[in-house]
Amino acid sequence: MPVARSADTTKKNHAPQTAMKYSWIQMVAATLSRFDLGVGGHYDTVIQPCILKGQPGFIYERGINELYPGLFNYLEKLAQRNHLKLQENRRIESMEFNAERREICSPVIGLGASIMLKQTAMGKSGIIPSPGNVLRGNHTLIDVKQIINIAAEVKQKGQHQLIDANSMIKVKRSEREKVNYYQACLKKNNRNKLYHYFEGQGFHALGYMCGEQFAVEVLLGGGPLNSPGIWGPLQRMSKDPVEFHLFMGPGTQNGFGILKSRYIL
Known part of the structure; x- marks a missing residue:
C-alpha cells in the first residue's frame, strides 16, 4: 500500500526535449528542491506500466483513490495529459508482491542499459544483467531525491x-538515436564514487556501482502537479514495478511527482 512520509531535507516546462538548451535534469533538481521545506510531506507507492485495451497505462494499488487522494489526483492528471489508461489492481496481493515477480525475468530496460554500458570504459568489464535483477549483499541504494541531484x-x-x-530503450524502434553519456567521480558521504548519467530522447537514467553489481535508476516520468509528463520508454517497461513518489508543497495544488524504476546489472 502507499506510504506517507514526512518530507526530509535530503523554467517552466519540464519536458525532456528542453534538455539540450536548458539542462533538463538540472531544472528538475532545482524544482524538486523547493519541496524540501517539510511542509506538505512525501508519499510513495508502487505502480505497474501495462497495456490496457491496446493503450499504454498504469495499474495502481487498490484503494489509493480513497486513502491517498493526492496520489490518485496526480495519476489522473498524468493519464489525461499523456493519453494513458488507469486501472485499479484487481488482484488480492499488493503491488509490492508483484514487484517480487521481477526476480524470475530479465527486464528489457536492464538488458538495454547493459548493451549501452559496453560502449563505455565501464562496460569493458562485460557487465550483464544479474539473475533476477536482485542485489546481492548488504549495499546502500540512494533515494529518489539523491538520484535527481546526483544526475x-x-x-x-x-x-x-x-x-x-x-x-530496448528507444521510444520508437525505427528511429536512429544517440544517447549522451556523462561520467563523474563525486564525493558523497565522505567517499569518492563514480556515477554515470545517460540522457537521450525518451531515456534518462543514473548508474552507479553497488558492490560488484551496477544499479541503473531509470526516470520514467513526473513533474509538477499541473503538468506531469512521461520522460522514459513506457512501453518497454511493461510489467516492471515503478516507484511513484509525490512531494507536496504548502497547498493541495502544489506538488511534484517522480516515477522511476531500478534495474540491477
Whole structure:
C-alpha cells in the first residue's frame, strides 16, 4: 500500500526535449528542491506500466483513490495529459508482491542499459544483467531525491561521450538515436564514487556501482502537479514495478511527482 512520509531535507516546462538548451535534469533538481521545506510531506507507492485495451497505462494499488487522494489526483492528471489508461489492481496481493515477480525475468530496460554500458570504459568489464535483477549483499541504494541531484551534478561536471541507443530503450524502434553519456567521480558521504548519467530522447537514467553489481535508476516520468509528463520508454517497461513518489508543497495544488524504476546489472 502507499506510504506517507514526512518530507526530509535530503523554467517552466519540464519536458525532456528542453534538455539540450536548458539542462533538463538540472531544472528538475532545482524544482524538486523547493519541496524540501517539510511542509506538505512525501508519499510513495508502487505502480505497474501495462497495456490496457491496446493503450499504454498504469495499474495502481487498490484503494489509493480513497486513502491517498493526492496520489490518485496526480495519476489522473498524468493519464489525461499523456493519453494513458488507469486501472485499479484487481488482484488480492499488493503491488509490492508483484514487484517480487521481477526476480524470475530479465527486464528489457536492464538488458538495454547493459548493451549501452559496453560502449563505455565501464562496460569493458562485460557487465550483464544479474539473475533476477536482485542485489546481492548488504549495499546502500540512494533515494529518489539523491538520484535527481546526483544526475544533475554529473551532467554539469562529468566527462561526455556520445553512444548509440538500442531498440530496448528507444521510444520508437525505427528511429536512429544517440544517447549522451556523462561520467563523474563525486564525493558523497565522505567517499569518492563514480556515477554515470545517460540522457537521450525518451531515456534518462543514473548508474552507479553497488558492490560488484551496477544499479541503473531509470526516470520514467513526473513533474509538477499541473503538468506531469512521461520522460522514459513506457512501453518497454511493461510489467516492471515503478516507484511513484509525490512531494507536496504548502497547498493541495502544489506538488511534484517522480516515477522511476531500478534495474540491477
